[in-house]
Amino acid sequence: MSGSTTGIPLKSALISAACALPIALSGCVTGGGLNHQSDTYRIEIVESENASERVRFLVMHFTTIDFETSLQVLTQPSSRPVSSHYLIPEGNDPSYPHDDLRVYQLVDEHRRAWHAGTSIWEDRSQLNDHSIGIEIVNKSYCQPPPESTPGAEPEAVCFFPEFDPEQIDLVIALSRDILARYPDITPTRVVGHGDIIPHYKIDPGPKFPWQQLAEAGIGAWYEDASVQRHLEYLGGNTSSDRDAVRRRFAYWLRDYGYGIDPETASDDEISLYTRAFQYHFRPWLADGEVDDQSRAILLALLEKYFPDKLSGYQEINPEALAISK
Template sequence: MRKTLYIIGLSIIAFSCTSQKSSKKKAYWPKTATIQPKTATKTQAQDKPKPQITNDHGVEFFTTNISDPTKNDNTVSYGSIVSAKPAGYKVVKTYFPAIAQNFRQRYLILHYTALPDDKSITVLTQQAVSAHYLVNNTGDNEIYQLVDENKRSYHAGVSSWRNDKNLNDNSIGIEIVNAGYTADATGKKLFVPFSDDQVKKVAALAKDIVTRYQIPATNVLAHSDIAPTRKQDPGPFFPWKKLYDEYQIGMWYDEASKQSYYDLATSTDFTTKYNDPTFISSTQTALQKFGYGLDVSGQWDDATKKTIEAFQYHFRPQNYDGIMDAETWAILQALNQKYPIK
C-alpha cells in the first residue's frame, strides 16, 4: 500500500513539473508576426518636389535645371521631351528627371561655306552636308536654322579634338557664307574677309549656344582645328581674338606668358635646333597635347605642316606659312599652360 502511494506521489510531482515547464516555454514563445500592407518608402526625391513639366498642346517641356552646374551637369531640355511609346504600356514621368545627366552638345565648330548665299543654302539643305545654323552675308538680321540642335548635322566629317573623335556626334556647327580662298602663283592661300555684320551675328549666336550648353572655351573650334590635314575654314580672317576679348567666347593666350616663352626661344639658337628630331617630336607632342590629332613622327611631315598652318589660322593669323617659328612656338606653349587637359 505504501509503495503504491509512493508511486502515485511521484507521478503527481512529475506531472506538475512538466506543466510548469510547458507553461514557462509557452510564456516565451515569440508572437506570430502580423503581416502589414507595405507602405511606400519616401525617397529623397519624393521629399523634395521637382519642378513641373510644362505641357503645351500635348507637347512636354522641362526647362529647369535641378542638377549640379559645377560638374557641367544639366537637366534642362531646350526642346520638347522625346519619350518612347511602347505598345500596351504607359511611360510616366513620376521620377523625371534624374540629375545624373548632361548635354550631348559639347563642341561648337565654325566653318565657312566657300560659296555665295544662294548656293550655300542649296548645298546645306539639299545635299549630303549640313549645319545647324547658316549665317548669311546679306546685311539683314536673320540667321538660318537648318538642323535641330538635338540632331546630328553633317558638318564636321572625319574629325578629332583631344580625346574625342567624329565630332558630328557631340557638336553644333555654324556655317558662315564666305568665298573661302584662292591660291596665288606661289601657292599661297589668299582668304576673303568676313563682314562686320556677319561677325556680330556669329558672336551673338555663339554666345547663346555656349552659354546654354555650358561649352568650355577649349571646345569652341575651327573646322581646321578638328580636321587640319584637309580643311582651312573659317581661315585666318575669322576674328577669334575679337570673340574672346569682346564676347568671352573661345580661347586666346595671355600676352605676358607668350612673351616669356618667346624670350626663352630667342635667347637660345632656335633656328639651329629647328630640324633636330628631338625638337620636332617635342613640338608635335605640344600640338597633340593642345588638342590636335597629330602623330609624333620626329619629322616636319605634311600632316605636321598643315596642323601648324591650322594653328596659325586660329592663333597667329598674321603669318600662316606652316612653319613653327619662335612666335608660333611661344603661343603654343602659352596656350598649353593656360588650357591644360583636365
Template sequence: MTPLRLAPRAAALALTLALAACASSTMVDRGAYVADTRYHAQSADSRIRFLVMHYTEIDEAESIKVLTTEAVSAHYLVPADPPLQNGKPVVWQLVPESQRAWHAGVSEWQGTTELNAASIGIENVNAGPRDTPQGRVWAPWPPAQVDAIIRLAKDIVTRYGIPPTRVVAHSDIAPQRKTDPGPLFPWKQLYDAGVGAWPDDATVKADLAGRAPDSPVDVRGLQMKLARYGYDVATDGVLDERTRRVIAAFQMHFRPRDYSGTPDAETDAIAEALLDKYMPAQPGEPDITR
C-alpha cells in the first residue's frame, strides 16, 4: 500500500476510535442499567433559587445536636465564633446543596411554595429574643460571625445566580410563624458585600414625597406592594393580624428600628423604593407603586 492510501485509512480509524472513546465516556453503569449522558437538554435550571437565613435560639452544641438528630435540618450552620483554618472561617455543612433540607416549613415567596425544595438554608447560632421587664432584647451578631455569613452567602448567590430579592429571612417566607433571624441581623452589611436587596436612601426620601414617616397610608396599597415584592399577603385593604405580621416582617428586614407592624408612610416608601429598584413596571403595565 502506498502512503497516500494509508493516510485516509489511518485517519478514519483514529476517528472511529475517538468516537468510541467519547461514547464510552458518556456511559454510566448504574448497576441495573446503563445511562448514556452524551445529550444535554437545554430546558433545565438549578433546584436552588432562594437563600433563607435563620437563627437557632440555642447554643452551638445544641444546634448541632438538633440539626443532625431531629426532624429539622439546614444546609449550613454558622457558629457565633467561627474557628479559623488558614485564616478563613470554618462553618458546618450539614446537608449537601444538591439535597433538600428541612428548614423552611410551610412557606411562600414570590409565588413559590414549599421553599425547602427550592432553597439553601443557613442556620446561624444566635440566642434570638429575650423578654425582660424593660422589653424584648435581641442577641447581637458578632463581627466574626457576620464575616463568615457574608463569605458563605456571597459564594452561594454567586454560584447559583440568586437574585437580590430572593435572599430572605425565615420571617419573610413564613411571617405568621417566624421572626428569625430578627431585627439585628445585618442585612445592610450583606447588601454592601453584594448579597441581598436594600432600598436606596435617596429613592426612599423621594417616595416619601414630603409625608411624615409615621403618617398613615392606604392599607390595600401597601399590601399590593408587599405582595408584588414577594410576601404572601392579602390585598383586601383589611388591617388584620395576618397583615400586621407581614408588615412587621418587612419592617424587621428593611426598617428594624420600628417593626410594630403599623402601616406608615416610611414603610410604604421603602416598599416603593425596593420595587423601583428591583421590579420596575414594564411598558404598558400599571405601576402599583404610584
C-alpha cells in the first residue's frame, strides 16, 4: 500500500472483536457455497469437478504508514480507494489501541479486495481477482532522488526499518491458516507486491523475512547446496555476452512466475524485474545486476519447484541435476 492521509480516531465499530482475533479467523468467512437454501424452490446439488478455487495467490505488502492511518486508508472511501483482506499492526505504535497484537480482517476472503493493482504472476493478471492480501504495518519509505551528475540516472533513497518479530509471528500464524484453506496457493504463489508489479511497488521490501516464512512452511526458498552447485558450474561456463545472459535470465524469471516478457523487455525493464527478484531472494544486494549469484539462486529455485522447465537451459549442469534428485 502507498499513500498518506491524516489520522482520525479509531471507531470501535470498525471491526468486531471476533474477527480481530486470530483464533476466530475461520469463523469470519461468510461467502457462498453449495449450501444455498430456498423456501420457494427445491435445489438438487450435483457438485461439478470442472471448477477451481478463486484464490491462488497470497500477496504481502507493507503500509508505509502507522496503524491508525492504515486502518482509515484501507476501510474508508476515498478518491483512490484501496483495501486488503487483513491488516497486521506492529508493536510500539502509539496509534495502535491494544496491548496485544491482533489480526484485523477488513474484507471477507471470498470477496475481492483492492490491493494488487494491475499485476501479473504466472498466467494470471489483475491478481485482485485471484488473491488474498495482507497489509503489514511498517513505515518504510523512499525519498525523491538527489541531484545527480549529468547523464546519470537518479535513484530514490529508501529506508527500510526492521519488521517487529511479534508481528511476523502473527503473519506466519495467519498465513498458515490461509494456506490450509486454499491448497492452490503453492509456495511460489506466496509473493510480494513488488514481485507482481515491480514498475510501481517494492513492498514488502528487503527487510521482510521471506526465509523465515519459508522455514515455517509459507512460500518458497532455495537450498544453499543447490545454489553452490549452480554457482560453481556458472563460474566455468559463463558467456561473455552480457546482453545474452540478461535476456536468458529474463526467460528464467518468466518461467518462475514473474510477468516479464523476455522477448520485448528493455534492458531497464530486465534490471527492474531482477531487482524485484533480489528484494525477495537476495535482499542484502538488490542492485538489478544479473550476476552469477542471482542466476544461481534463480536456477536453484527453478530446480526445486519447476524442474521440468530446466531441460532447455544450456547453463544447467546435467550431472548436478542428477545428484540433486
